[in-house]
Amino acid sequence: MLRMYSLMLALALGLSGCASWFEDDSPPPHVSLVKVEVVRAKLLEQKFKLYFRVDNRDDADLTVRGLIYKVTLGDFVLTEGESNEWLTVPPRSHKFFRVSVRTNLWPQIRDVVQMLKNPDRPVPYRLDGELKTGLFIGYDVQVNHNGEIIPGDFIPERHR
Secondary structure, X not given: OHHHHHHHHHHHHHHHHHHHHOOOOOOOOEEEEEEXXXXXXXXXXXXXXXXXXXXXXXXXXXEEEEEXXXXXXXXXXXXXXXXXXXXXXXXXXXXXXXXXXXXXXXXXHHHHHHHHHOOOOOEEEEEEEEEEEOOOOOEEEEEEEEEEEOHHHHOHHHHO
């Protein structure tokens, strides 16, 4: 009977250590929106390319399997969706990836016009979502980032 208790105690202590095998104390990657490129703007449909930067703050390669995102400019949602682009970010480095999106900003046209009245004024944005990482065992990293973009930097006519 004593052997049985000893075996159960050893098994319980051994299994409690298994949880630490899967814990990851590495710093999470950082994702930010670095550019919004207007591809085409019609009255009821706009096409953009969003450029995201993924910073790997770890000492090992980071495999990215995609990004679920919601981008808010000022007070309105610019777009939300999911990208399934795969990429590998080397240790202590960064990579960029591009997402093509379609949206209809007609309901927010007044906000957009106000934003473009002064194209040199920074516009606050918020990026929320999940970065899907991991090769064999998936690990989703919550993305919550606030930043600013300057609309004038992305208007082609201003750069001529």
